Amino acid sequence: xxRKILEVNNLTKIHGRGCPLCLESTGPEADTxxxxxxxxxxxxxxxxxxxxxxxxLGIIGESGSGKSTVVKTLYFDDAPSAGEAVFFDxxxxxxxxxxxxxxxxxxxxxxxxxVYQNPHLGLNFNVSAGGNIAERLLMSDVAHYGAIRERAxxxxxxxxxxENRMDENPKKFSGxxxxxxxxxxxxxxxxxxxxxxxxxxxxxxxxxxxxxxLILEIQHELGTAMIVVTHDLGVVRLLAGRTLVxxxxxxxxxxLTDQILEDPQHAYTQRLVASAL
Amino acid sequence: xxxxxxxxEGYAKRFYLHSRQRSIPSATDVNLTxxxxxxxxxxxxxxxxxxxxxxxxxxxxLPSAGRLLYTDAEGHTLDLALAGEHHILELRQREIGxxxxxxxxxxxxxxxxxxxxxxxxxxxxREAARKQAAGLLERLAVPQRLWGVPPATFSGGEKQRINLAxxxxxxxxxxxxxxxxxxxxxxxxxxxxxxxQEMKQDGIGMIAIFHHPALVERLADAVAELSSPLSSPLSSPLxxxxTTLTEETIEVIA
Numbered sequence: 308x309x310r311k312i313l314e315v316n317n318l319t320k321i322h323g324r325g326c327p328l329c330l331e332s333t334g335p336e337a338d339t340x341x342x343x344x345x346x347x348x349x350x351x352x353x354x355x356x357x358x359x360x361x362x363x364l365g366i367i368g369e370s371g372s373g374k375s376t377v378v379k380t381l382y383f384d385d386a387p388s389a390g391e392a393v394f395f396d397x398x399x400x401x402x403x404x405x406x407x408x409x410x411x412x413x414x415x416x417x418x419x420x421x422v423y424q425n426p427h428l429g430l431n432f433n434v435s436a437g438g439n440i441a442e443r444l445l446m447s448d449v450a451h452y453g454a455i456r457e458r459a460x461x462x463x464x465x466x467x468x469x470e471n472r473m474d475e476n477p478k479k480f481s482g483x484x485x486x487x488x489x490x491x492x493x494x495x496x497x498x499x500x501x502x503x504x505x506x507x508x509x510x511x512x513x514x515x516x517x518x519x520x521l522i523l524e525i526q527h528e529l530g531t532a533m534i535v536v537t538h539d540l541g542v543v544r545l546l547a548g549r550t551l552v553x554x555x556x557x558x559x560x561x562x563l564t565d566q567i568l569e570d571p572q573h574a575y576t577q578r579l580v581a582s583a584l
Numbered sequence: 585x586x587x588x589x590x591x592x593e594g595y596a597k598r599f600y601l602h603s604r605q606r607s608i609p610s611a612t613d614v615n616l617t618x619x620x621x622x623x624x625x626x627x628x629x630x631x632x633x634x635x636x637x638x639x640x641x642x643x644x645x646l647p648s649a650g651r652l653l654y655t656d657a658e659g660h661t662l663d664l665a666l667a668g669e670h671h672i673l674e675l676r677q678r679e680i681g682x683x684x685x686x687x688x689x690x691x692x693x694x695x696x697x698x699x700x701x702x703x704x705x706x707x708x709x710r711e712a713a714r715k716q717a718a719g720l721l722e723r724l725a726v727p728q729r730l731w732g733v734p735p736a737t738f739s740g741g742e743k744q745r746i747n748l749a750x751x752x753x754x755x756x757x758x759x760x761x762x763x764x765x766x767x768x769x770x771x772x773x774x775x776x777x778x779x780x781q782e783m784k785q786d787g788i789g790m791i792a793i794f795h796h797p798a799l800v801e802r803l804a805d806a807v808a809e810l811s812s813p814l815s816s817p818l819s820s821p822l823x824x825x826x827t828t829l830t831e832e833t834i835e836v837i838a
Contacts (some may be wrong), residue, residue, distance in 0.1 A: 309674075548673050563644070564647075
């Protein structure tokens with residue numbers, strides 16, 4: 308059986324000062340993620356799951372369900388309010404939120420990759436497509452100019468970005484092409500763990516299909532473990548073996564993806580599936 | 585000789601619909617066994633829960649009752665109803681295959697790669713996997729001009745053969761077949777029958793739902809007959825009238 312690569316326990320993120328009543332006053336039963344007593348937003352609470360090497364885990368939910376918060380805290384874009392996450396690397400294991408800033412940056416630059424819905428968050432629009440990849444390679448201590456350029460070229464070819472556009476600024480690229488550059492950049496250091504936050508949202512259907520295809524090919528080739536955050540049930544159906552369903556910051560259901568879609572247990576998931584298919 | 589690979593004991597499936605606060609029975613008290621190299625046919629009227637049994641074994645449905653005792657390649661017996669999700673995913677990858685009536689695949693992928701995919705996941709090289717896929721498509725009489733085309737635009741019978749080839753290529757130990765010949769003509773059905781017979785000789789155990797009694801007669805070593813859960817005395821007292829059952833079941837599982 309394959310190895311565990313990530314273990315998340317009781318991850319919680321509260322925006323605002325918080326009060327003793329926040330947790331009991333929010334969630335699916337309370338039908339809100341805003342605490343009526345202090346106005347804080349409970350973006351995520353009590354989120355726990357395991358991820359195995361090479362596995363794709365889906366997180367589905369509507370806007371405000373906390374699904375993006377989970378990957379943002381795992382990628383250190385945001386600090387959690389409580390909870391822990393352990394990353395099992397090849398030879399060491401890291402308690403993510405006990406690390407200092409430099410150690411966190413090291414994991415983020417070398418061992419984790421992130422692809423955002425908004426390319427502005429993942430790409431530097433002041434440098435070329437190739438330069439974006441070079442940036443990430445430089446941060447992870449690859450310094451030979453020729454080696455960097457060759458690696459950037461092969462990554463862009465792999466993600467089907469035309470080689471002759473390598474020196475162009477990604478600002479000029481289409482949305483689908485920008486996502487490909489983001490994926491190439493995220494993969495530059497061959498990370499064992501990749502986070503994908505609504506990567507196909509807002510793209511044309513044909514472009515969406517091509518990006519999903521690329522993601523799955525990469526998973527087959529490199530065995531990269533991934534967390535795929537999406538509101539699109541079709542995306543988890545195609546990509547994820549297991550899926551978590553979130554609402555108002557809580558995980559309300561988890562299971563094999565086909566079981567979540569064909570035999571949903573929770574009232575909310577039943578509504579979600581019935582309205583989508 | 586004890587070569588039983590699956591023993592289903594008292595399997596039942598009910599759906600609870602929160603929106604109607606009602607329980608819908610889908611299968612009740614199903615008992616069957618599957619032996620290596622043999623085919624067990626599931627028969628019964630529409631609505632008796634035949635697909636529900638296959639989906640319960642594959643864990644697309646969470647069983648409501650019963651034990652699904654599977655003996656794996658290493659000789660360990662486990663209850664599929666209770667096995668962990670990672671364990672089920674692993675069995676799906678290596679041992680248990682399911683040919684459903686619907687083909688879910690990546691939109692852009694050519695038919696040949698759709699069929700080859702289960703081998704790629706197991707680490708077979710792309711070239712070798714494609715070669716095997718081509719061999720199977722040829723045997724199922726899928727015209728070669730279609731191999732490089734994504735199956736989205738294929739006819740029902742063509743899609744079904746792609747799905748079948750994808751299920752057979754992985755050579756699982758236990759194969760679940762949901763009406764594998766439903767949209768095929770007589771000649772193509774014969775190709776499928778020959779393939780199923782070969783798989784039996786290779787020791788693969790199968791459970792199959794067939795339309796035609798003739799297929800059951802030719803291929804089945806054992807038969808499990810299901811009756812409608814509504815007419816069964818074990819049916820839940822919450823059971824709804826038959827007229828609404830089909831409509832709501834479709835709504836849930838569509």
